[in-house]
Amino acid sequence: MTLLLGMGWGALGVLVIAVGAIFGVWWERKVSARIQMRLGPQQIGPAGSLQMIADVPKLLFREDIIPARADRTLFKLAPLIVFAPIAIAMVVIPFTSGWAPMDMSVGVLFFLAVPSIESIALLISAWASHNTLSTLGGLRGAAQLISYEVPRSLSVLPLVLLAGSLRPLDIAQRWEWWWFPLTLVAFVVFFIASLAEMNRGPFDMPEDESELVAGYFADYSGMRWAIFMMAEYGAMIVASLFAATTFLGGGWPLSGAAGTVLMVVKAVALVTVIMWVKWTLPRVRPDQLMSFCWKILTPLALIQLVVVGVVLIWL
Amino acid sequence: MNAEELKDRLCAQYPDLCESLSIESGRATLVVAAQDLHACAADLKDMGFDFLEMLTALDWGDEFELVYLLRSHEMAVSMFAKCRVLRDAPRVASLVDVWPAANWHEREVFDLFGISFDGHPDLRRLLLPEDWSGHPLRKDYEDERIVRRPDYI
Amino acid sequence: MPHDLTVNIGPSHPSTHGVCNLLVELDGEVIVSAEPRIGNLHRGIEKIAENRTYMQVIPLTDRLDYVGSMYSNWAYCRAVEQLAGIAVPERAEYIRVMMCELQRIGSHMMALGPAGSDAGATSVYMYTFAQRDLVLDLFEAVCGARLTYNYVRPGGVSLDLPDGWVEQCRAFISQLPGAMLELDRLLFGNVIARARMKGIGVLSREDAIACGTSGPVARGSGVDFDLRRDDPFSVYPRLEFSVPLGDNGDCYDRARVHLFECIESCKIIAQALDQIEPGPVRNDDVPRLIAPPAGDTYAHVESARGSLGVYLVSDGSVRPYRMKVRSPAFSNLSVLPLLAKGHLLSDLVIILGSLDPVFGEVDR
Numbered sequence: 001m002t003l004l005l006g007m008g009w010g011a012l013g014v015l016v017i018a019v020g021a022i023f024g025v026w027w028e029r030k031v032s033a034r035i036q037m038r039l040g041p042q043q044i045g046p047a048g049s050l051q052m053i054a055d056v057p058k059l060l061f062r063e064d065i066i067p068a069r070a071d072r073t074l075f076k077l078a079p080l081i082v083f084a085p086i087a088i089a090m091v092v093i094p095f096t097s098g099w100a101p102m103d104m105s106v107g108v109l110f111f112l113a114v115p116s117i118e119s120i121a122l123l124i125s126a127w128a129s130h131n132t133l134s135t136l137g138g139l140r141g142a143a144q145l146i147s148y149e150v151p152r153s154l155s156v157l158p159l160v161l162l163a164g165s166l167r168p169l170d171i172a173q174r175w176e177w178w179w180f181p182l183t184l185v186a187f188v189v190f191f192i193a194s195l196a197e198m199n200r201g202p203f204d205m206p207e208d209e210s211e212l213v214a215g216y217f218a219d220y221s222g223m224r225w226a227i228f229m230m231a232e233y234g235a236m237i238v239a240s241l242f243a244a245t246t247f248l249g250g251g252w253p254l255s256g257a258a259g260t261v262l263m264v265v266k267a268v269a270l271v272t273v274i275m276w277v278k279w280t281l282p283r284v285r286p287d288q289l290m291s292f293c294w295k296i297l298t299p300l301a302l303i304q305l306v307v308v309g310v311v312l313i314w315l
Numbered sequence: 316m317n318a319e320e321l322k323d324r325l326c327a328q329y330p331d332l333c334e335s336l337s338i339e340s341g342r343a344t345l346v347v348a349a350q351d352l353h354a355c356a357a358d359l360k361d362m363g364f365d366f367l368e369m370l371t372a373l374d375w376g377d378e379f380e381l382v383y384l385l386r387s388h389e390m391a392v393s394m395f396a397k398c399r400v401l402r403d404a405p406r407v408a409s410l411v412d413v414w415p416a417a418n419w420h421e422r423e424v425f426d427l428f429g430i431s432f433d434g435h436p437d438l439r440r441l442l443l444p445e446d447w448s449g450h451p452l453r454k455d456y457e458d459e460r461i462v463r464r465p466d467y468i
Numbered sequence: 469m470p471h472d473l474t475v476n477i478g479p480s481h482p483s484t485h486g487v488c489n490l491l492v493e494l495d496g497e498v499i500v501s502a503e504p505r506i507g508n509l510h511r512g513i514e515k516i517a518e519n520r521t522y523m524q525v526i527p528l529t530d531r532l533d534y535v536g537s538m539y540s541n542w543a544y545c546r547a548v549e550q551l552a553g554i555a556v557p558e559r560a561e562y563i564r565v566m567m568c569e570l571q572r573i574g575s576h577m578m579a580l581g582p583a584g585s586d587a588g589a590t591s592v593y594m595y596t597f598a599q600r601d602l603v604l605d606l607f608e609a610v611c612g613a614r615l616t617y618n619y620v621r622p623g624g625v626s627l628d629l630p631d632g633w634v635e636q637c638r639a640f641i642s643q644l645p646g647a648m649l650e651l652d653r654l655l656f657g658n659v660i661a662r663a664r665m666k667g668i669g670v671l672s673r674e675d676a677i678a679c680g681t682s683g684p685v686a687r688g689s690g691v692d693f694d695l696r697r698d699d700p701f702s703v704y705p706r707l708e709f710s711v712p713l714g715d716n717g718d719c720y721d722r723a724r725v726h727l728f729e730c731i732e733s734c735k736i737i738a739q740a741l742d743q744i745e746p747g748p749v750r751n752d753d754v755p756r757l758i759a760p761p762a763g764d765t766y767a768h769v770e771s772a773r774g775s776l777g778v779y780l781v782s783d784g785s786v787r788p789y790r791m792k793v794r795s796p797a798f799s800n801l802s803v804l805p806l807l808a809k810g811h812l813l814s815d816l817v818i819i820l821g822s823l824d825p826v827f828g829e830v831d832r
């Protein structure tokens with residue numbers, strides 16, 4: 001029964017991410033246009049908002065090219081493995097103060113663990129493409145994902161300590177406003193580590209456009225390529241929703257339906273910041289990325305953990 | 316420094332070069348025999364010509380003429396060095412060890428004129444594909460794609 | 469040294485600045501060797517020129533450095549003028565200087581934009597292209613073309629400045645220094661861009677000279693060499709400007725030299741606009757079919773990429789016996805294997821971009 005329910009919510013997650021990605025692409029085109037002194041899409045629908053409805057059929061009807069020397073099975077499998085964990089991770093997010101699609105006692109752990117399956121998918125797609133640039137991208141991606149798991153997980157622990165529970169619902173319900181200033185450093189660490197997790201700029205070297213062309217998904221086309229893009233937007237949306245519900249207190253100070261709307265607004269604001277960062281900053285180099293992770297983010301997250309622990313004892 | 320001063324200075328320093336020096340189109344021009352090219356280049360480099368600006372060749376029928384454009388940043392002057400080689404034995408010493416800049420230039424001349432440079436570390440075709448036959452900038456090179464435009468007035 | 473991966477970058481790749489093929493041997497992500505394999509855009513322009521009359525060659529020179537056509541036009545026309553003894557009216561010389569300084573700005577925008585986007589900051593490209601577009605508007609007003617101008621002719625320029633051009637140009641150069649300083653903060657002030665560009669691809673002053681580099685690449689390494697000042701031509705001796713130099717010879721200095729050169733170009737244009745006087749722009753005595761006396765000549769200009777020269781040999785006929793283009797991009801690119809060795813693959817595109825090659829000119 002739980003399995004069926006989970007599958008149902010997972011399917012709904014896929015739908016939410018698909019719709020979110022369509023909106024996200026339009027939003028990103030508008031945000032980046034604003035940053036780059038352009039207008040962005042503006043012909044179809046108000047402010048070009050229906051542009052993606054024209055683009056999706058185009059992607060669906062694109063020829064699906066599989067390179068001759070690719071490993072066909074793995075090549076077809078990879079986009080699904082990229083996409084699925086993100087949709088699955090969505091089910092533990094508490095959308096209102098008392099309700100999450102799946103109420104799990106280890107929800108936070110689940111949320112942190114499931115998206116790391118993506119690193120396997122990156123390696124699979126990179127290997128299956130039989131392309132040196134893709135291979136490099138996949139290897140970079142895997143190294144990056146595994147490294148950034150550490151500060152990302154550590155940065156959520158202060159909240160777990162404060163709430164005394166691994167249930168996202170408990171964190172959302174017990175959230176108080178002074179948690180935010182107390183866990184601000186953890187929030188920043190989580191935000192940066194999430195950027196790296198979802199391969200967004202300035203940490204997008206697995207899909208580095210200027211040297212690896214598109215990295216691990218360079219050889220994908222049509223809808224398979226679109227699934228990779230959707231997964232990227234999905235990761236963005238899921239991470240923003242999670243941050244909005246835990247670090248930013250979900251619907252606080254509102255509650256009920258208004259609270260849910262406010263939570264979504266907070267998430268959209270986070271997504272916008274992610275885009276803003278990407279379109280402003282240059283990309284860091286792989287070795288700089290690693291030293292940033294291990295020498296700055298991880299110690300920061302640990303210090304934050306100790307600070308929260310001390311505060312809890314003092315309380 | 317202008318070309319006249321440079322000519323006088325070169326004459327003073329290397330008296331045996333004097334008769335092969337002239338001034339053509341505003342630049343001191345030194346004509347060198349192929350066998351003296353490397354020694355002469357090393358001398359010129361010691362004099363301060365640290366910058367090989369250009370190297371090219373000309374096809375004069377039975378002879379090729381190599382044209383080196385040298386520049387001295389210190390003296391702010393440039394000069395030509397010209398060297399003729401026979402078409403039947405188009406070989407000349409490589410100057411890569413004197414001016415590393417000669418590397419690609421010599422490969423280009425080898426590619427387009429078929430002149431070999433002895434001592435070049437990596438003498439391969441540069442601009443044309445490796446399996447190309449012939450040397451296009453020779454005057455006897457034939458290709459139906461070369462169209463001689465009429466002189467429209 | 470062992471290596472485990474050979475990667476082909478290009479010829480169709482977003483960051484090779486044209487159709488360049490780089491054969492890169494990697495040890496992990498560290499470059500063991502990077503060999504540029506050029507010639508993908510070789511059209512044999514030097515051979516084609518031998519079969520055209522002197523006038524018919526000018527459009528070919530447009531296709532050499534297609535980001536800075538004015539320079540190749542000018543270098544070639546100077547060679548023809550020297551060979552055939554053609555005088556150039558003073559107004560035409562001023563117009564040529566202004567066009568070429570505008571071209572320098574336009575071309576440097578094509579160096580600065582990719583300097584950002586190679587490092588991942590794509591927005592920088594849009595800011596530089598906004599400026600480049602204004603330059604192209606000025607060119608379009610003057611000759612109708614935005615890329616291949618065919619504007620400089622032996623004995624002058626093809627057309628005089630149209631009405632309102634001077635005002636349009638003044639408006640452009642008055643806003644440019646501010647925009648350049650904004651760009652300086654946006655790109656060179658960014659902490660990630662500094663980390664990506666500083667200390668990367670260091671070209672020592674000795675190597676810069678020995679390997680034949682010129683222009684911003686050499687000046688980024690501290691080689692104080694600018695043909696406009698050191699081997700003056702046209703009306704440059706009457707104009708005051710300084711030559712910006714780099715200290716370290718890394719990608720950061722090379723890219724930043726471009727930025728300051730644009731500000732210097734503004735000063736040159738402003739002075740030229742003040743000094744220019746009405747008069748003819750073309751020597752009417754130049755025949756349509758030029759047949760210079762037999763001989764050879766070399767004429768150079770300081771292009772956006774460095775010392776651009778045309779070596780022209782005449783046998784007395786109406787066609788050049790030989791035309792050789794001394795291409796600065798060709799010599800500048802030849803230092804790439806030296807610079808790339810030992811750096812990471814991610815640095816390669818930044819190093820290549822900092823050399824600012826234009827493959828129309830490299831391959832000819």
